[in-house]
Amino acid sequence: MSNYAAPLKDMHFVLRELAGLDRVAALPGFEEASFDVVYAILEEAGKFAAGVLAPINSSGDREGAQWADLGQEKRVTMPAGFGEAYRQFAEAGWNGLSCELDFGGQGLPKLVSAAVQEMWKAANISFSLCPLLTLGAIEALTLVGSPEQKRKYLPNMIAGRWTGTMNLTEPQAGSDLAAVSTRALPQGDGSYRIFGQKIFITYGEHDMAENIVHLVLARTPDAPEGVRGISLFVVPKFMVDEAGNLGARNDVQCVSIEHKLGIHASPTCVMAFGDNGGALGTLVGRENEGLKTMFIMMNAARFAVGLEGLALGEAAYQKALAYARERVQGRAIEGSAASVLIIRHPDIRRMLMLMKSQIEAMRALAYTVAAAHDAALHHADLDERRRSQALVDLMIPVVKGWCTETGNELASLGVQVHGGMGFIEETGAAQYLRDARITTIYEGTTGIQANDLIGRKIAREGGATVKAVIALMREAEAELAAHSGADFAAIRAALGSGIAALAAAAEHVVAHYGDDICGVSVGAVPFLKLMGIVCGGWQMARAALVSQAKLAGGDHDPFYPAKIATARFYADHVLAAAPGLAYTVIHGAPGALALGEEMF
């Protein structure tokens, strides 16, 4: 069941040829990220993912995290093997891969950690959520924590001895954090007592680490209403003294965990703060600026959730491909004496190609954005930093929204390739579908990503960055024209239509967001999908161009003709949907808004 193998060959190709690992390694501070070092890291990570995390993915799903009420103390017990896997994970130093060197991190580029994270997520998404949330908390403390907070928490968190959480959501405050009502009362000594209930807290409680460091959104007594009155606090499960030793148990408890469709091994906790006098915490950053910090973390988390879509698609693909290569059923459609492997059937092949091509497109786009993130933070040239940051800001909702929506489709295709066996839980294909279903919801639904994309990321700047991206796409389109043959003609035709569709839709958004925000917002998700599909097509076109150059240079690795064929498939089967989506963006508002609420 646990036969995940990291797709190292495609990862290398994307890192080297599309995302520009060499350019990232040339940035100040990343000198050690040479090809050799990075490939060695990926190989080790691949072994860890396949050897330690994948084997407990399906058992973790079956057992699930278990909650128990021991009176005063509520306990969450992780499925068998998770604690030991986490110990190995921390000891091997995986937790601090991309963390800063000062507190024990390895300071590697986001481009490298993106590839490594893809592996954790593909092998065992429930497990991967623990380090994901810890990284978010580390990032917040690194960005705005006081020197004392950093000293107290970061070394143990980066080493993986303590884990972290993000406590945002409350029953009445989900997508809309303005409604947060958890209170923080100052004690006069710089500390606060926190009172309130948080829901949907990933790894809010578990038994894999010595301590859990909660970052909690709450309001101080005189805070203004709405999002401008929310502050961020650090609230450890066990108090920590100056020397870093663990002290008293803090007044925070996991009062229940959710019974969910998927990610069963990831405890989703209801957290009660202050039921016995108040949970002690300290302010992180400045009062009333908690949401700003959270948004920075959230961008990282949104990118990471986008990678989950890619990773679950990859895992589902590997499983479906293995089945298609071993299941014999039916004669070949063109006629055959005996029954054949189902990979011979055109529709099975179409489904596998839908998976393969969209995985490769998502990976290329996501890693390219990760490289831009590295440039945005580390490039010597400030203009280049700004340009890179603008690209990252534009692309984060696309990576999050498009990769997770696509990941769901691919997980469903993975079930379909298995036929009746796909519906049987023991097969394991259905778990990917169940696990993937949360990815289009948490860290902001696809609708929220799409509104962020068309509003803050496009309309607010008059479409400047998206137009710059479209100009880059047109350069790739022009390069395609220099190549002969049916494959490149097909790729160019579909990419050309896709770019035109994206440009027209973007123009519509920029032109009408101000005067018809409701109407334009109807098209937000179709626009996000359109942009994802076309960006993916752009990356696949770049991949085909590189592959053609390799072949022309005498490198006859079959990887290259496969990449060109895959890019062509993507063009004819995925990019082909672009004009229809643009039509919906531009024309879809009146029908959607016509009905009175009572007419549904």
Place this chain on the structure above:
Amino acid sequence: MSNYAAPLKDMHFVLRELAGLDRVAALPGFEEASFDVVYAILEEAGKFAAGVLAPINSSGDREGAQWADLGQEKRVTMPAGFGEAYRQFAEAGWNGLSCELDFGGQGLPKLVSAAVQEMWKAANISFSLCPLLTLGAIEALTLVGSPEQKRKYLPNMIAGRWTGTMNLTEPQAGSDLAAVSTRALPQGDGSYRIFGQKIFITYGEHDMAENIVHLVLARTPDAPEGVRGISLFVVPKFMVDEAGNLGARNDVQCVSIEHKLGIHASPTCVMAFGDNGGALGTLVGRENEGLKTMFIMMNAARFAVGLEGLALGEAAYQKALAYARERVQGRAIEGSAASVLIIRHPDIRRMLMLMKSQIEAMRALAYTVAAAHDAALHHADLDERRRSQALVDLMIPVVKGWCTETGNELASLGVQVHGGMGFIEETGAAQYLRDARITTIYEGTTGIQANDLIGRKIAREGGATVKAVIALMREAEAELAAHSGADFAAIRAALGSGIAALAAAAEHVVAHYGDDICGVSVGAVPFLKLMGIVCGGWQMARAALVSQAKLAGGDHDPFYPAKIATARFYADHVLAAAPGLAYTVIHGAPGALALGEEMF
């Protein structure tokens, strides 16, 4: 949780205005199916679905069917309430609604039973599978059973005292029944002893009825290989004597049940025939003609599974709509003083409209096909019968494939509307997604429906019937042109492009199926989706035309403007995808077939 309400208003509209209930009621034998009688039946069925079946849908999911090994006897226990609900169902006469009058059925049109079945499926799909399989077995016995077999089995099966099954699949014989290896040895007295194992047998064992009548595919000793050597047998769980009394326990046992993604309350059984000397059965119809009979039953079953897609979409929609009308979160995007109901948000509204519009399109198409089925069997004019049968044959794979694929999408949208709550099992939205996932697989996967559509239903007759359907669509398109206003212009534009796309794709299929069967088959599923979308658009256009006529005639029921707006939404958001799908059908083969199997 169980708040399903039968959508009587739209059902009435479709029955009366689109599917032609009056014309069906004019067919010989259906004289009693007047509007009044049918509406009364639907109202009663709606009460039963909402009051008896829906309340045990989510508890049935949680409990599941349970298997126990009691030594010689293996038992399947149904979840609480299922036995009692089934007793009420049978006593109320629902089981025999569309069965022939001779053995106790009510002989109502398929058009009426389609609407009633939609309700059972929406309220409780796991429950609904028991009568569905029973009806299939009744149909086979009615068609080819001997007078003795009919007398012995039909009255009790139609009354619902005994249930039926279809035992087709074996581990090596799923989509490809040629590989069936279960053996039937003649005993010289007209009876046979059956030996073999069947898998995926829906309601193969349960505790809701006195007897279970298995229809089993098996091979006699001298049968030819492949599909021409398969015979059909009736094998009761308890032997039945001449007087219809139950006798000895037959040698058939349920040796395990599957642990599935969904439909937990529907036992999916592994059945062992003949472990203790042979299960006694008799031949149904002629030797070696079992598959022919099965295919007739399978067409009915495929249509019924298509209705499952519609029904689960409707149930998911009702749940999502209720949540969108009660959940307050976030300000209105155009600005609002307070937080608003989420139905106010444009993207939530878009998702609800995607659900509503596609549900209405599926219902219109499915019921229209049901009416054609009635005409095919009962029309006085033989040419009309033939034409109707050709339409039914063409449309069954579309109803099955398109409605189930769409049902899955709608169930997923239902989860999405709920946000984080959608992922929590107690909410109930996720169950529809889990339950729906089997519908694109059983009774022939979408790939198999699509190959049936392009091969047997289109290419084999040179596209005659699909061209006739396209001609009907063009008549509707011309009618749209007679109406002014933006709504009708938008509907006409999208329908026109959709028809052109379908026509081009159909022409491609007809032209190249013979010389490039592999390439054309790559486009089979995209073609099926294209045809479903355009047929749905045609039905929505017809609905809009009828509604406009009602409004012009002075009937100002808000149902009519809502229908027109919904048709327009469908045009701009669903039909808009048609040209892209046609592009894939026509151009998508080379990329899909380029890779050697080792290159994946």
